[in-house]
Amino acid sequence: MxxxxxxxxxxxxxxxxxxxxxxxxxxxxxxxxxxxxxxxxxxxxxxxxxxxxxxxxxxxxxxxxxxxxxxxxxxxxxxxxxxxxxxxxxxxxxxxxxxxxxxxxxxxxxxxxxxxxxxxxxxxxxxxxxxxxxxxxxxxxxxxxxxxxxxxxxxxxxxxxxxxxxxxxxxxxxxxxxxxxxxxxRRLGVSTKPDSYDICFIPDGDTRGFLERSLGEAPGEVVDTEGAVLGHHRGTHGFTVGQRKGLGVERPAEDGRPRYVVDVDPASRRVVIGASELLSTTELEATDLVTFEELEPGRAVSAQIRAHGEAVPAQVSSIPSEGDPLLRVHLEQPVRGVAAGQTLVLYDGDRVLAAATLERRTA
The missing domain is CATH 3.40.50.620 (HUPs)
Known part of the structure; x- marks a missing residue:
C-alpha cells in the first residue's frame, strides 16, 4: 500500500x-x-x-x-x-x-x-x-x-x-x-525529544494575550447572576465557562466561596460569574454531528467533553431531524464547565460512536 x-x-x-x-x-x-x-x-x-x-x-x-x-x-x-x-x-x-x-x-x-x-x-x-x-x-x-x-x-x-x-x-x-x-x-535521533504541548500557534502559552493581540480590546462588565457589576474586563474573549482565575473581580463573594465564569455574552460584553454549582449540568445539546455508527434515542453511551476528561455514562435523548438540528444527550451524573464550542464525543466502550459540537448547556 x-x-x-x-x-x-x-x-x-x-x-x-x-x-x-x-x-x-x-x-x-x-x-x-x-x-x-x-x-x-x-x-x-x-x-x-x-x-x-x-x-x-x-x-x-x-x-x-x-x-x-x-x-x-x-x-x-x-x-x-x-x-x-x-x-x-x-x-x-x-x-x-x-x-x-x-x-x-x-x-x-x-x-x-x-x-x-x-x-x-x-x-x-x-x-x-x-x-x-x-x-x-x-x-x-x-x-x-x-x-x-x-x-x-x-x-x-x-x-x-x-x-x-x-x-x-x-x-x-x-x-x-x-x-x-x-x-x-531504531536509532532515531528524536528518541529523547520532549513532547510538544499547549496550542502550537501560541508557543508562549499565553492564550489570553494572543486573543487580546488578535481581537483587540472590547471592555465590558463582570457581573453576578443578578446583574450586579462586580468588576470590569478588557474583552469577553479572555474568558471561558468554568474559569476561576483572572476574573477581574474587585471584591470577594459575601460567603467567601470561589466564583467561576458561568456565562459569556459578547453581544452585551458581559461576563457572568457565580457559584460552582451553577456550572453543573446533566443535559447536553450539540450540532454538526459526525457518526461512525447510527444513533437512536435511548442508546446507552459514554460521553466525553474534554480531551483529557473522563467519559461519563449517558443516554441519547434525541437525534437531529429535519426540523431539529440538535443532538441531545442526558448524562447520568452532572459534569461541570460545559461550554459552547467544545467537542462532545460519544463512545461505546472504547469505540467511538459519534462527535458533535456543544451548544450552550440547557440545565
Missing amino acids: KVLAAMSGGVDSAVAAARAAEAGHEVVGVHMALSTSREARRTGSRGCCTVEDAEDARRAAERIGIPFYVWDLSADFHDLVVEDFLAEYAAGRTPNPCVRCNERIKFASLLERATLLGFDAVCTGHYASVRAEGPGGAASLHRSRDARKDQSYVLAVMGPEAAARSLFPLGEMEDKAAVRAEARE
Missing part, C-alpha cells in the same frame, strides 16, 4: 512512519509547515512545526530510508484553524484547535492532497486504533491501549471515511516509554 506519513519532527510520528515502512508499505514522509513565520524557532517544549522540527523530521526519514518532503499548509492552517479559533472566542465559545486541525488539516487538506498524488492512506503518530468492526465491516475508531495518551477524542470528527484511509501504528503501544525505547532501538 502507498502510504503518506505525516512527520511532525517528534518521536511519535517518526516511530509510526518507521513501523509503516517495516510493515511493507511504500512510505513517503511529509512535514506540514503550518507556521506563517518561515523563521519560527522552537521554544522549550512548547509548540511544534518549527524550523527545528522540520529538520528533525528530515533526519528521521533519512534514518528510516524513505523519501521526505516539506509541504507548506500554513495558509490552510491559518484560515481553517487559527481564524476559526479567533472567531469562536469572539462569539463567546470555547473551541478546541487540535480537533479542528485534525479535522481540517491532517484528515482533510492532507488526505485530499495524498489522494490526488495516488496514495492509499495517511499514517500519523496519533494514539488511537482503526479496526474494521463497524456496520458491514466499516472502519471504526477506538481508544488507544495507553489510556493516558489516548487521542481518539480529538480524532473523532474525522468520520469513518477518513478513518478507513488512516494508519495509527502506535494505537496498540503499551505507553510512551515503549515508543521512546523503540525509537532508541
